Amino acid sequence: MRLALPLALGLLLFVAVAAPAPAQEGGALLPRVVDEAAVPGVMAKAVDGFILPGYRNLAETTKALSEATAALCKAPSAASLEAARSAFSGVVQSWSAIEIIRLGPALEQNRFERFLFYPDRKSTGLKQVQAILAKGDESATQAETLKAKSVAVQGLGALEYALYGTGAETLSGKQGDFRCRYGLAISENLDTIAGELLAEWDKPDGIQAAWKQPGPGNPLFRDNKEAATELLGVLVHGVEMVKDQRLRPFYAGAVDGKRDPGHPRLAIYWRSVNTMPSVSTNFRALQKLFDTAGMESLLPADSRSIAGSIDFLFKALINAADRINGPIDAALADERQRRTLDFIALNTADLTDRLNRDFGGAIGLGAGFSFADGD
Missing domain, CATH: 1.20.120 (Four Helix Bundle (Hemerythrin (Met), subunit A))
Known part of the structure; x- marks a missing residue:
């Protein structure tokens, strides 16, 4: 309709x-009151039926993105560039399906902003990404050193520019080598963050337990x-x-x-x-x-x-x-x-x-x- x-x-x-x-x-x-007897079951279903599956899907798509980007760097071509772009869109979709859980592990270690820096109101992040590409900053081509940089240069926004922004057509040939290696470092960084988010929610005695068992001794919900x-x-x-x-x-x-x-x-x-x-x-x-x-x-x-x-x-x-x-x-x-x-x-x-x-x-x-x- x-x-x-x-x-x-x-x-x-x-x-x-x-x-x-x-x-x-x-x-x-x-006066209205919540049906308190129903709350633990509702919270458990939110964790088991939405949050955990969402983070599992995110981890799967970031792994696929990392693999597709690695393949692009190893054998650049129009086809491998299209495959990397398709994998990027897959991560956008899986992230969009779970980014509403902006709490707990997502806020720790700046994981949310490192995964997606947006809005970029003054184009600060864009300028930083363009500077990395212009200077050929090799420290941005390794996930371990990249994660120490600004949150604006290590997430989905930065990778989108690498794959679609000005000069992205070079990725289908050898002249795009640095750009591709930077994109690969971003992809690996995203995969690491997705894995951390899943691991934190997957701990039986971690945040999922706090969600499922509200009560006086609960650190989140009394x-x-x-x-x-x-x-x-x-x-x-x-x-x-x-x-x-x-x-x-x-x-x-x-x-x-x-x-x-x-x-x-x-x-x-x-x-x-x-x-x-x-x-x-x-x-x-x-x-x-x-x-x-x-x-x-x-x-x-x-x-x-x-x-x-x-x-x-x-x-x-x-x-x-x-x-x-x-x-x-x-x-x-x-x-x-x-x-x-x-x-x-x-x-x-x-x-x-x-x-x-x-x-x-x-x-x-x-x-x-x-x-x-x-x-």
Whole structure:
């Protein structure tokens, strides 16, 4: 089904009607509480059904990328360059499916920023990558020395430039030797980080145990409500990340009554044409976490329709993102696709509200609580 912008208001009306009004007694709102008995099971399903499989897939694709890049360096050709680029896109997809877990091991040792430095608002990272290529800095061609450098030169953004940026055509011949060895060091670095993330989550007595067993002695969650709040926070912040860091940098819609012309070169992965496929995967990942963990079971029985309206929004956003699958500059030059971007922005904001206000309120977060504010 193709959803056009005029349906946006209808969609918002649908979810507004679908969500139940808070129960009242004598004119006062009744307190809502999370179904605490369901929390450990929900957290366990989030770990076993989403987080661990996500990191396993990431480790598999980074290994394939490292192997494809090594093959390119050993025998450069148009075919081996295409294989390395295809493997890069595979890692973009697997990373986009798990990057919403921006906590714990992902924050330790700057792993998240080392894997993906974005947004690069002042093109600081781009300039550093270009300097490495211009100078032929050999210390950037070994993963061990590369990881000691700026986070901006050792992750997906740097590798995308190496594979797709100015001069990338040299990779199909011997003249691209240094560039390829730099790309290989980045690939190996990504593979190492992916392996570390999987290993940390795979430890039975590590962070997965903390997620699965909330309680007084737990270093992360003293009770079930704290655990449920953390999981919901992953979803809220994940949606906000898509809205603020993936969409807004290259297209803000109408600003002060004037249509934003768009800024395609500020879009993530614009060189490799992975911008909207990555956004679509972000939405799919968020929906998968919501459904796989069984978040609906945390809601009071008379509020379960909230989960239905959230799922409806996820599906609509995924379908819309999938319709923009070419270069982002071409999308911004096409009025129909711009309307689709407007639709995505509008309903992403509504999805944030549904999760933060409606779901959060239904499981007992007090009035005025905001994940965005960290209250």
